[in-house]
Amino acid sequence: STKEKIALLHGAHRVGKRTDATMEKWRGYGLGQFIHWGLYAIPGGAWNGKQYNGAAEWIRSWDGIPKSTYDSLNYSFNPTAFDAKAWAKTAKQMGARYVTFTTKHHDGFCLWPSKYTKYTVKNSPYKKDIVKAVVDAYDQEGIDVILYFSVMDWNHPDWRYDIKTKEDSIAFERFKKFTRNQLIELLTNYPTVKGLWFDGTWDKSWVKQAAFADELETEMRRLRPGLIIGSRFRADENGKRHFDSNGVLMGDYEQGWERKIPSKIEDVHGNDWDCVMTVPENQWGYNAAWNGHLKTGTELIEMTARCVSLGGNFVLNFGPKGDGAIRQEEIKLAEEIGDWMKVNQEAIYNCEYAGFDKQDWGYFTRKTGTDKVYMVVFNVPLSGALRIKTPSKTAIKKAYMLADAEESFVPEEISADEYFLHLKKSTNSKPFVIVLETLKAT
Template identity: 50%
Template sequence: MPVVLSPWTDRRRDEAAARPVQYGPLVTRRDDDAMRRFRSYGLGQFIHFGLYSIPGNQWNGKTSTSPAPEWIRSWRGPDAPENWTETYDRLNEVFDPTELDARAWARQAKQMGARYVIFTTKHHDGFALWPSAYSEYTVASSPCDRDLVGEVVDAYTAEGIDVFLYFSVLDWSHPGYTRTVPACDDSRAGWQDFLDYTRAQLLELLDRYPAARGLWFDGTWDESWIASHEFTHRLEQELRERRPGLIIGSRLRNDEHGARHFDSTGALLGDYEQGWERKLPRNREMLDGNDWDCAMTIGPNAWGYMHDTSGHYQKTADDLVDLLMRCRSMGGNLVVNFGPDGSGRMTAHETRVAEQLGDWVAQNAAAVYDASHVDLEPTGMGHLTGNDDSLYVTVTHRPVTGVARLRFPGSATLVPVTARLLATGKPLELHRRDIGYDLDSAIHYDVLIPADFTTGRAFVIELALGRPTAQNADRADAFM
């Protein structure tokens, strides 16, 4: 069998096999204000909310172990409730999240340290959380009858948090949607009707919510959408023309050869890599200089609300601090997913994790927001971030020796000159060490961690950078 390479595990390219591309990227790497802002977000929040939040992973005493809660409409087999699809499709008749307070959500996100939010305007079931003029399957056909998208956009914008709108192309509610390429006149007509509907809803979102800064796409993997590359190419052009500066992830479309996220020459299709879901790059070199973020669930693989999480590991604030700083050390953002219940309430665990993560981020903000990748050798202690003036060491594995050692090239023009604990400002001893490995001109800098310093979480050492104050000593020659 042929070896299938995923762009998320292997970026090897066969230059000889590269084919000319007509429907490739519409933009190259951007360096405008919007993208510079994106790079400094650091931490974001994802909210999955919709009809699937009502059942979670349970219905009438039965628990679904597969599929994931947001896919629960696809529940099949002997354990599925009778007439489940029909039951699910009528959940709009009882959808009324009376406890949903977008302002409270936004305040919680602000306290957590989130700089942007991605909100599900329409998931795969097709139920729109705004009163779309192009569908009858919306909040307007429910007891809720509120513009939830508008409430979220207004509340988060008021807190200074940028809003990205999630939009699923895959739509189980539209009669013209098909997974395969239409093969007859009727199915082609139905598919064209679906494409027109999708375009109309996307333009409607941009027109209704001018404060939204980006679109986050999902459900673009079916053959029907992949074969519509001419349409999707025009659609992206139109979206960008309608909203200059709009940020679009790599998942919207593919080229004419079916290559998704990246075209057949390896060029990124969009403004940033959107495929890092519940996974991170092995190293920064994998990214080829592309912008990116990582969307991460708190549970193993549940984006929507779960009534029953027994047997499912729930990530802690410590897990998320580690993931956050791994992302920042490679120049990316971490987006933590929340799945409110059917009434619109965050779970107790989500609330606790948000508070604990927020406390850590507030104390160590300088290492998160305005610091990114630094070209230094990994330390094994944790993660390195920095900027022109400072270097930050997020220590997740405290050295038993009490010495945090950093390796700098002997030719470095900026080196550590002072050290302190970022959260408290406590000064730390710093020593320059010329260890003298053969064929290695590197100079090491040791930060002494006080033995009486105790903490239950990762901590950050801040090193101010300056010109070297000592010359590298000549090492005595020896013969081998």
């Protein structure tokens, strides 16, 4: 475009993707787990027998909830069934290759013994450091850990939504120091974590801190080279979030895909991205009365394939109960996804956008940087013929089932660069994968 570039002091630090090994690993994860856990898991979406319709982790903010009573929930926090190793096993079994864990959600309660506030797990009957237990357990399973951190903090006296008075501005200066201290503390206490997942950064008070946030980002990156930070952390000096005033992505990957998935490659503008998804429509923390449509295992597998086919990662949320146990419905979904992943993970891990036109039967993925293309098939047409349009000058050398290489196909060429693969039988009850070994003429 002919648009003039705006000179920015606190815009994006880079144009285009990161190319270092840590980020390349992140890009290849394919599937991740999100965990929302905190005091809100105790009421689990209900207060005094009354069910609230909004997201369970927001219950403190709903009308009629006494804030001080909510804030005292730390005195009831004693999750006797909490077992970080069991969580990590569930994640491993599902096939997750990274986890994002809520160290502090909007309610301000810290799951680590922060030195900078009394509102932590240390001042609960449980006492022990939950973040450490989670980091250690996932590290042990070889699952990378990203720490979720909400800047917005309903418990902190210096938090402001906007800065309108002198008093606000003095308070918020203290809040900024507090935020910085907590972040440096997290990175220092848990040096193996790969990144930070920011949230609660949309209010005017924080959006106005372009210079401060930019400096803090630089400080954190200096402390932990390779640290991954998404596009939700900071705004530029014009208040632009995610993308700066020149439309360039701020941070290492686009963090805007919450409960929605891009439909075409153009939607992601060549950036890294991940999609975070809930099982019900919009419940992150534990809600005892999950209602409305609950996504099935097959739907979640399809979302995973769709994300990977467009170069992103799919991250499924879990909301453990107040006692620390993962609810049965989530365990079952993890197992269902994991059973599928065991056979088909080759089409999900270390894969990228294939460069083939999307077809109605499902999704193409490509083993990153190779000629191996996967067809993840969800909808078998009545004809049993799967259409493939190859990019020009690309031949299909071999086509076979991923689960059974003996079961191969001879593609029927129906016109230039266009083929049918004729399925022999369509007895599949689960999505399946066909491997295409391709050859590009040079």
